[in-house]
Amino acid sequence: MTPQAADALLFADALACELAVPAEFVALAPAEPQRHQQHAAAVLAALAQIEDARRDGDDEHDESPAAARRLEAKLDLLLGLFGRLLREREGAPPARALRWSxxxxxxxxxxxxxxxxxxxxxxxxxxxxxxxxxxPAQVLAAGDEAVWLRFAPAPAELADALERHLFRLHRREIAQARRPRRSP
Structure with a gap:
């Protein structure tokens, strides 16, 4: 399959997001794709719950106490630090350009x-x-600089969680594009 045909198959008429994140493709025969899919669905569901709670607290009528907001900010900093230390220790993949649907x-x-x-x-x-x-994914096409991957058929729980996550990412992309740029 050509890269153009793979792009059409993966992204035509689909909500897609482009970002740079630590990511890598590891070629192997996944013995238990269901295990990976169940774990991914659980992570995405928890992430959605956290991000939805934060968004709900961003209302202009936010009445949560300042102490609770400070505590949440401290937890964000600690999680960020923990994540960075863990990635350095485990040798996380570098940030790469990713377009996904x-x-x-x-x-x-x-x-x-x-x-x-x-x-x-x-x-x-x-x-x-x-x-x-x-x-779990299968290689559709590979070029000198990129690989096109089709996700394995996913259970409804993972498909819904992934769609929700991509929608939130897409909404953030649009919001960032609309923000006025400050001149130096």
Whole structure:
């Protein structure tokens, strides 16, 4: 499959996001894709719950006490520090350009895997969360600078959680694009 055909298959008429995150594709035969999918669904569900609670607290009528907001800010800092230390210790993958949808992903990584090879797309779902998502995937196409991956058929729970996560990321991309840029 050509890279253009893979792009069309993965992203045509689909909500897709582009960002740079610690991510890598590891070619291997996933013995238990369900285990990886269940874990990914649980991580995405917890992440959604946390981010939705934070968004609800951002209302202009926020009546939460200042002490609770300070405590949340301290926890954010501690989680960020813990995540950075853990990534340094475990040798987390470098940040790479990733475009993904619920169907699959294009990752800027050179991979020595033939189309049809199975493996895992490992990525960090949130900057403050050291947990890595491992999504079973199959190589559609590989080029000198990128690999196109189709996600394994996912249970409804993971498909819904992934769609929700991508929607939140897309909404953030739009909000950042609309923010006025400050001149130096």
């Amino acid at each position: 619920t169907r699959g992903a294009r990752l800027r990584q050179r991979v020595d895997a033939a189309p049809g090879a199975s493996g895992l797309l490992r990525l960090q779902a949130a900057a403050w969360l050291p947990e890595t998502l491992e999504l």
